[in-house]
Structures are given as C-alpha cells and as structure tokens.
Amino acid sequence: xxxxxxxxxxxxxxxxxxxxxxxxxxxxxxxxxxxxxxxxxxxxxxxxxxxxxxxxxxxxxxxxxxxxxxxxxxxxxxxxxxxxxxxxxxxxxxxxxxxxxxxxxxxxxxxxxxxxxxxxxxxxxxxxxxxxxxxxxxxxxxxxxxxxxxxxxxxxxxxxxxxxxxxxxxxxxxxxxxxxxxxxxxxxxxxxxxxxxxxxxxxxxxxxxxxxxxxxxxxxxxxxxxxxxxxxxxxxxxxxxxxxxxxxxxxxxxxxxxxxxxxxxxxxxxxxxxxxxxxxxxxxxxxxxxxxxxxxxxxxxxxxxxxxxxxxxxxxxxxxxxxxxxxxxxxxxxxxxxxxxxxxxxxxxxxxxxxxxxxxxxxxxxxxxxxxxxxxxxxxxxxxxxxxxxxxxxxxxxxxxxxxxxxxxxxxxxxxxxxxxxx
Numbered sequence: 001x002x003x004x005x006x007x008x009x010x011x012x013x014x015x016x017x018x019x020x021x022x023x024x025x026x027x028x029x030x031x032x033x034x035x036x037x038x039x040x041x042x043x044x045x046x047x048x049x050x051x052x053x054x055x056x057x058x059x060x061x062x063x064x065x066x067x068x069x070x071x072x073x074x075x076x077x078x079x080x081x082x083x084x085x086x087x088x089x090x091x092x093x094x095x096x097x098x099x100x101x102x103x104x105x106x107x108x109x110x111x112x113x114x115x116x117x118x119x120x121x122x123x124x125x126x127x128x129x130x131x132x133x134x135x136x137x138x139x140x141x142x143x144x145x146x147x148x149x150x151x152x153x154x155x156x157x158x159x160x161x162x163x164x165x166x167x168x169x170x171x172x173x174x175x176x177x178x179x180x181x182x183x184x185x186x187x188x189x190x191x192x193x194x195x196x197x198x199x200x201x202x203x204x205x206x207x208x209x210x211x212x213x214x215x216x217x218x219x220x221x222x223x224x225x226x227x228x229x230x231x232x233x234x235x236x237x238x239x240x241x242x243x244x245x246x247x248x249x250x251x252x253x254x255x256x257x258x259x260x261x262x263x264x265x266x267x268x269x270x271x272x273x274x275x276x277x278x279x280x281x282x283x284x285x286x287x288x289x290x291x292x293x294x295x296x297x298x299x300x301x302x303x304x305x306x307x308x309x310x311x312x313x314x315x316x317x318x319x320x321x322x323x324x325x326x327x328x329x330x331x332x333x334x335x336x337x338x339x340x341x342x343x344x345x346x347x348x349x350x351x352x353x354x355x356x357x358x359x360x361x362x363x364x365x366x367x368x369x370x371x372x373x374x375x376x377x378x379x380x381x382x383x384x385x386x387x388x389x390x391x392x393x394x395x396x397x398x399x400x401x402x403x404x405x406x407x408x409x410x411x412x413x414x415x416x417x418x419x420x421x422x423x
C-alpha cells in the first residue's frame with residue numbers, strides 16, 4: 001500500500017532523531033569534562049523511489065521530470081568538533097593546556113594514544129602522568145648539560161626530583177666601580193669576591209688597587225690560606241673622561257688547596273674583566289672608571305657556582321620543562337612533544353578522553369610546541385560544548401521526533417480506515 005512508505009519514513013525519522021538526542025545528551029553530560037570535544041549529527045536523505053523516470057524532449061513534445069518519492073532519512077555523519085575550548089588557570093604547575101590544533105601524546109598499557117587533557121602530575125617514579133588513568137606523557141629528555149636531543153624519538157617524560165646541578169669552577173670575574181682621581185699617590189682601594197673551585201668550595205679573593213701616578217693604578221690579588229695566588233697588573237685611564245684606556249696583567253691563577261682540581265679556572269686561570277672603554281648607552285660606562293668620586297670597586301659577576309639541587313620546575317610555551325636549582329642555575333630537563341593530524345576528525349574515541357589513529361585521520365606528525373600550537377602551563381582546556389547551542393539543538397531534536405511520531409500515528413489512522421473498509 002502506497003501510504004506505508006510514510007510509515008517507514010516516520011520510523012526512520014524517530015530512530016535517527018533519537019541518535020541525535022544521544023549525541024546531545026553525551027555533549028551535555030561532558031559540559032565540565034576537561035579537554036572534551038563535542039559531537040554533531042548530520043542527516044541525509046535515505047533513498048528515493050522512482051515512480052516515473054525523466055524523458056527528454058522529442059519532436060514537438062517537451063521533456064518530463066522524474067517522479068520520485070523519498071523513503072525517509074538516515075544519519076549522514078557523527079562528527080567530533082575540535083574547536084578550541086576555554087583555557088582556565090589552575091595554578092598547578094604541571095597542568096597544561098594546548099592553544100591550537102595539537103594533541104598530547106600519551107602511553108597507556110604500552111599503547112600510544114592522543115589527548116587534549118592536560119591534567120598531569122608526577123607519580124612515584126617522577127613521570128608526568130594523568131592521575132585519573134595512569135597515561136604517561138611522552139616527550140624528550142635532556143642530557144646532563146640541559147641539551148634537548150634532536151629528532152622525534154619519544155620517551156616517558158620523567159623528572160628526577162633529586163637531580164643536581166654540578167659545581168662549576170670560576171673562569172671569569174668582572175669588576176665595576178670607580179677609583180678616585182683626586183687620591184694621592186700610593187692611596188689604595190680594595191674589592192673582594194668569592195670564587196669557586198671545581199668542588200664548589202668558595203675561595204675569597206681580594207684585589208688591592210694602588211695609585212701609582214696620574215691616571216695610573218696597579219692592582220694585585222691575594223687569597224686566604226690554604227689557597228695561594230700571585231696575580232698583578234696595571235690600569236691606565238683617559239684623562240678626559242676617566243674611562244679605562246688600557247690595562248696589563250695576568251689571569252688570576254689560584255691553587256685552592258681544597259683537594260679540588262687545581263688551579264681554579266684551569267691552566268689559563270681566571271680571566272679578570274675590568275670593563276671595556278666603550279659607552280653603552282652614550283654617557284653610561286661599564287667597568288671601572290676614574291673620576292672625582294670616592295673609590296668603590298665591587299665584583300659585578302663571576303661565572304662559578306656551588307653544586308645545587310632541584311628546587312622548582314616550570315613548563316614554557318614550547319613544552320620545555322625547565323628546572324631551577326638552588327645554586328641559581330637553570331637547565332632544560334625535558335620537552336613535551338605534540339602530535340598533529342591532517343584530519344583530526346578522523347580520530348577514533350578510545351575512552352578516557354583519548355583518541356586513536358584511524359585510516360582516515362592520517363598519521364601523527366610529532367612536532368615541537370610553539371609552531372602551530374603552544375602550551376600554557378598552570379592551565380587546563382575546558383570542554384568546548386556550548387550549552388545554549390546544545391539546548392537549541394535539543395529543541396530541534398525533540399520537535400523532529402514529535403513530528404515523525406505524528407507521521408507514524410497518522411499513517412496508522414490510514415491503516416485503520418483501510419481495515420474498516422471490510423465492514
């Protein structure tokens with residue numbers, strides 16, 4: 001009977017609007033799920049039955065159009081929408097949010113998966129893991145010098161909380177300040193600095209400056225026993241502006257007497273930098289000058305330090321895990337790597353808010369953050385579900401379901417009338 005087509009069309013509409021409601025319900029259920037990406041249903045026409053085909057114009061007769069009756073609708077696609085979710089600050093330094101199209105690469109049960117969820121913390125072994133499911137974040141580890149290897153070979157991101165930064169012997173000391181141009185000959189000034197040997201022991205060194213003539217000073221270095229040194233030189237200043245004109249002397253070679261490698265600074269000793277006679281910016285001079293002001297010379301910096309322990313870690317926008325040590329040194333410890341896909345919509349949901357590669361997603365391109373995507377530490381990406389849009393679509397699904405249900409009941413009334421014909 002011809003009107004039975006409407007009955008089956010209505011059933012198809014009911015069934016498929018129920019699928020739409022299932023997707024909407026899942027979206028709304030995950031409105032507060034970190035990193036969740038909402039879904040969308042699209043419908044398509046199922047099939048059209050041809051009652052009469054088309055005919056082309058012949059002679060004096062025009063052509064006719066086909067006559068077709070549709071047989072309902074079907075679900076055309078259920079798409080995952082990877083639009084950016086809002087990023088909210090958490091204050092947890094190991095939380096991460098991705099701004100862009102990338103995915104975190106994680107391993108669970110030995111299998112690689114991809115996720116936008118950045119709720120990571122350190123486990124008992126120092127690995128960055130999702131504490132909810134134990135998935136281990138993947139990336140690259142730095143060597144002892146803080147150098148991240150090249151390439152895309154991935155390992156578990158592991159932070160050794162007992163990591164140490166080794167001591168470094170001093171190789172350069174820089175001084176700044178002023179020597180009084182009005183001082184009498186044989187007047188002295190001094191500056192003290194602590195340098196480090198290869199074991200991190202501090203060795204106090206005192207430089208004594210003695211005026212030897214107009215615009216001329218000598219300098220000599222001395223240490224406290226058991227360290228010994230013999231280093232001396234001269235400084236000559238420009239009479240016009242008091243800037244350093246020339247200098248002589250040898251690097252400071254210190255025998256520390258502490259059991260450390262000797263001498264400090266290696267065979268070449270500690271280079272002494274009294275400043276370059278160049279104004280940067282104009283009118284501001286670095287290093288030692290000689291003007292009519294009290295003598296005051298201080299160490300500006302020295303490049304040695306004692307051994308240090310890891311005191312803090314941060315993660316920058318390129319995914320580098322940076323360690324700050326108690327001796328003031330900063331070293332890269334690891335780098336979080338991201339994956340990108342030609343067609344992220346082709347990824348397969350694999351539970352725990354993770355995705356797996358499918359035949360239509362394309363392979364994962366392992367990239368550094370900071371290219372197409374950046375990482376924001378101390379933050380999490382929220383669900384990209386728009387509640388107002390979901391409620392609007394829910395109304396559409398409900399009305400679509402109701403309308404198709406009315407088609408079924410009306411078709412049933414037709415059937416009832418047909419049955420009543422025998423009376």
